[in-house]
Amino acid sequence: MTAYDASFARAMDEAGMDVILVGDSLGNVVQGRKSTVPVTLEDMVYHTRCVARGVGRALLMADMPFLSFQGPAEQALRDAGALMRAGAHMVKGEGGGPFAANAAYLTARGVPVCGHIGLTPQFVHSLGGYRVQGRGAEGARLLAEAKELALAGVSALVLEAVPAALAAEITAKVAVPTIGIGAGASCDGQVLVMHDALGLGARRPRFVRDFLAGQGGIEAAFAAYVEAVRDGSFPTADESYAE
Ligand code: KIV
Numbered sequence: 001m002t003a004y005d006a007s008f009a010r011a012m013d014e015a016g017m018d019v020i021l022v023g024d025s026l027g028n029v030v031q032g033r034k035s036t037v038p039v040t041l042e043d044m045v046y047h048t049r050c051v052a053r054g055v056g057r058a059l060l061m062a063d064m065p066f067l068s069f070q071g072p073a074e075q076a077l078r079d080a081g082a083l084m085r086a087g088a089h090m091v092k093g094e095g096g097g098p099f100a101a102n103a104a105y106l107t108a109r110g111v112p113v114c115g116h117i118g119l120t121p122q123f124v125h126s127l128g129g130y131r132v133q134g135r136g137a138e139g140a141r142l143l144a145e146a147k148e149l150a151l152a153g154v155s156a157l158v159l160e161a162v163p164a165a166l167a168a169e170i171t172a173k174v175a176v177p178t179i180g181i182g183a184g185a186s187c188d189g190q191v192l193v194m195h196d197a198l199g200l201g202a203r204r205p206r207f208v209r210d211f212l213a214g215q216g217g218i219e220a221a222f223a224a225y226v227e228a229v230r231d232g233s234f235p236t237a238d239e240s241y242a243e
Pocket residue numbers: 002021022023024025026063158160181191192193
């Protein structure tokens with residue numbers, strides 16, 4: 001799940017989450033912006049430092065902001081270094097295709113990288129909105145991008161808002177753990193934005209479940225999320241996209 005401060009990160013860590021992501025979704029849910037595009041490296045470094053103070057055992061992943069992972073390789077390396085010094089164990093960069101070269105540049109220099117393809121919110125303006133990606137013939141392109149990122153050495157791959165069947169195919173054919181968000185139950189792991197998982201989201205895409213509903217508190221909601229991801233009961237077909 002995503003976290004942006006030490007207190008929630010500690011609760012997630014204690015609930016047994018394997019990975020905590022300092023997502024640039026903080027632009028939406030913390031800063032109240034309309035997209036993640038305005039989020040800066042300084043924002044990401046600040047929140048990564050905060051989250052790192054709450055994490056004991058989980059792997060801490062931090063997002064590279066817009067035009068950081070996608071910029072010149074030297075800049076991507078400098079920015080990834082700043083996030084690692086702030087406490088990240090792995091950085092996440094949005095986009096495949098031409099950006100796989102930067103994934104290779106970072107991994108060759110000892111920076112663990114998680115890829116992120118499908119609906120990549122940093123590209124909302126070029127994608128024409130928050131739409132499901134990879135339907136029909138576009139699925140082959142996403143599979144090819146996943147293979148390129150795997151060759152570039154990424155340690156994991158987020159698949160966002162893609163048909164469940166395509167995510168299952170990528171998970172089967174690409175030898176890197178997949179982490180789905182709106183990508184069906186066949187992914188190796190799942191991620192949700194914390195505010196969505198606690199029923200706070202302003203909009204509610206179909207892949208969001210309110211884990212706080214029916215629970216006694218936030219710690220119990222996090223434990224319910226961990227259990228539902230581990231036992232495969234989240235997401236259901238209704239919480240996923242068909243072809
Ligand atoms: O920024 C974020 O929270 C993310 C997840 C939704 C995967 O990238």
